[in-house]
Amino acid sequence: MVLQKIFRAVIMGPPGSGKGTVSGRIIKTFGLKHLSSGDILRANINAKTDLGLLLKSCIDQGQLVPDDVMSRLILSDLRAMDQSSWLLDGFPRTVSQAEALDAVYSLDTVINLDVPFQTIQQRLTSRWTHLPSGRVYNTDFNPPKVPGFDNMTGEPLVQRDDDTPHTVTLRLKAYETQTEPVLEFYRSKGVLETFSGTETNKIWPHIEAFLHRKLPSVNQKAA
Ligand code: G5P
Ligand code: MG
Secondary structure, X not given: OOOOOOOEEEEEOOOOOOHHHHHHHHHHHHOOEEEEHHHHHHHHHHOOOHHHHHXXXXXXXXXXXXXXXXXXXXXXXXXXXXXXXXXXXXXXXXXXXXXXXXXXXXXXXXXXXXXXXXXXXXXXXOEEEEOOOOEEEEOOOEOOOOOOEOOOOOOEOEOOOOOOHHHHHHHHHHHHHHHHHHHHHHHHHOOEEEEEOOOHHHHHHHHHHHHHHHOOHHHOOOO
16 A cells, blocks of 8 residues: 555635635545635534624624634644645635644645736625535636536525625735735745636646646545
8 A cells, every 4th residue: 555645735815716616626636625714614604503603793794703713613623634635725814823723734835826806806796605515606607507506416506695895895805914924924934836817717727737746646536
C-alpha cells in the first residue's frame, strides 16, 4: 500500500467569487473532503437552535459570526476528519481565525479567487442554492435542468436571505476590512496562490493545473 500524504487546503475570495462552484470541481477532480463554513452555519440555522438564531441575525445583516463561535464549530468538524485530505471554504475569514487554524494544522496551499466586486453583485442576486448539499446554481451561468429544483435530488432550491443587493454590499465591506488582511497572513507564510479573472470557466483550468502539480497523482481521487 502506498502511504498517502494528507493534503490540506483553503479556498478564499470575496462573497460570490465562486468558492462554492470551484470547490465542487476540486472535490470531483481530486477527491478532497469539502467543509464550507457558510453551509455549516445554514445547517445550524435550519435546525432552529438558539445558536442558529444568533447566526441568522449576523448573516442577514451581512456581518461576520463572532470568531470564537466560528472557530469552535469548524475546528470540531475538522477533528472528525483528521485522517482525510480536505478543502476549507469560507474559513478562515479573520486573522484571529487564521491563527486558531494555524495552531492546529499547517496548510499545503491557500487558493485565492480574485474576482472584481463589480462582477459579483449581479451573480448573487440570480443564485439559487440547494441547502442540504450546498450545491449552487445561477439562472444565467449554470441553471438547474428543471428551474427551481436540484439536479441530483430533485429537491427545491432556495434564494439565500443574505443575497439582497443591500446585504451583498455589507458583505463585500466586511470582506475588505476583515478578510483581506488574512491574504497577507498567508502570503507571508508562502502558501498563497492567487487566481484572477471574471469567469469561473476561465479561472478553473489554471487552478486544476496547479493542483495537479501540487497533489502527487497517487493521491488523486483517493483522499
Ligand atoms: P458564505 O456562505 O461563505 P460568501 O459570502 O463567502 O458566503 P458565497 O456567497 O457563498 O460566499 P461563493 O461561494 O464564493 O459565494 O460563490 P458561488 O456560490 O460559487 O458563486 C456565486 C454565484 O455565482 C452562484 O450563483 C454561481 O453559480 C455563480 N457563478 C460562479 N461562477 C460564475 C461565472 O463565471 N459567471 C457567472 N455569471 N456566474 C457565476 O458565508 C455566508 C455568511 O456566513 C457567515 C458570514 O456572515 C457570511 O456573510 N460566515 C462567517 N462568519 C465569520 N467567519 C467565517 N469564517 C464565516 N463563514 C461564513
Ligand atoms: Mg459559498
